[in-house]
Amino acid sequence: MTNVADIVKTMQSKFNAGAAAGLDLVFQFNIEDGDNHYLVVKDGTCDVQQGDAENPNVTLIMDSATLVGIMTGETDGMQAFMAGKLRAEGDMMLAMKLGELFPV
Numbered sequence: 651m652t653n654v655a656d657i658v659k660t661m662q663s664k665f666n667a668g669a670a671a672g673l674d675l676v677f678q679f680n681i682e683d684g685d686n687h688y689l690v691v692k693d694g695t696c697d698v699q700q701g702d703a704e705n706p707n708v709t710l711i712m713d714s715a716t717l718v719g720i721m722t723g724e725t726d727g728m729q730a731f732m733a734g735k736l737r738a739e740g741d742m743m744l745a746m747k748l749g750e751l752f753p754v
Contacts, residue, residue: 654684654714657721658698661689661752664721665696669750677748678706684714691751708740723754 658679670691677689680702688703689696712720716735719725727749730736738745 654679654681654687654717655700657714657717658687658689661721662696662698664752664754666751666753667694667696669747670694670696673747675708675744675747676703676706677744678703678709679717680709680711681717682711682713696751706740708738708742708744710745711737711739721752721754 671694673691674693675691677691679687679689681687685700686702687698687700688706689698690703712730712735716725716730720727720730720736725735727736727745731738731745
């Protein structure tokens with residue numbers, strides 16, 4: 651699980667549809683050393699796409715190692731943010747929702 655596409659696919663398998671009921675959100679992942687991806691969470695579904703979303707609710711900027719760490723539970727997202735390894739643009743409160751939507 652070293653490339654960003656594999657990590658994002660893993661996210662889709664961990665998706666908690668119950669936590670997404672009634673949501674209509676777009677999460678953009680800008681990966682500094684890999685491909686960008688975005689997640690569309692809508693009405694309990696999750697769709698993963700490669701590239702850049704036209705109008706994301708929140709954009710998370712990090713390198714692939716940070717993404718792997720967060721998705722495997724080895725890195726706490728808040729600690730990565732505080733350490734400057736993860737930056738967020740847009741509605742930062744939505745970034746906190748990722749833990750509910752994609753439990754580790």
